[in-house]
Amino acid sequence: MRNGLVQLGAWAAATGAAVALSWLGVHAVLAGAAFEQPTALPLPSPKATVVPRAATATPDRARPADQPEASSSAAAPSAPASRTPAPSAPPTAPPPTRRPTPTATATPTVKSYPIPGGRVALDLRPDRASLVSATPDPGWQMQVWNGEGWLRVDFTKDDKANSVFVAWNGHAPTVETAIR
Structure with missing residues (x-):
């Protein structure tokens, strides 16, 4: 024993x-x-407004992009002045800004649908749709279902459930949201 x-x-x-x-x-x-859950990358919007660079930039970066950057050393007096000076703007006007060029990955077919509980980004083509990203808000859970000609994304928290439905079975994709 x-x-x-x-x-x-x-x-x-x-x-x-x-x-x-x-x-x-x-x-x-x-x-x-x-x-952790991956975060969705922000998609460029054609309606995005451009913030003037002078409002957020340091004085060094507030110059227009087509002006050369001033070096810290003094310029040689014998250097030829081949460039014409840029027209000066009134002191209260912000410097000219340039609209950012779209990146190669930005397509006009990607649409974002924010609903309570998260955000869904879909690539909507004439004959099909595909999920680009679905990002739940903090504290929310996400579930994705997809089948032949449809997909559904649900965001749930406690007794709340909000959904994005996409159907394209024989027609152009249609997107519906259900907030409960």
């Missing part, structure tokens, strides 16, 4: 040590891993 208890104690101690060692090893590896 005593021999059985000693064996049981040795087995329990060895098993406990193995579990603890495994847990510490796995914990060390997973501690640095990122398991």
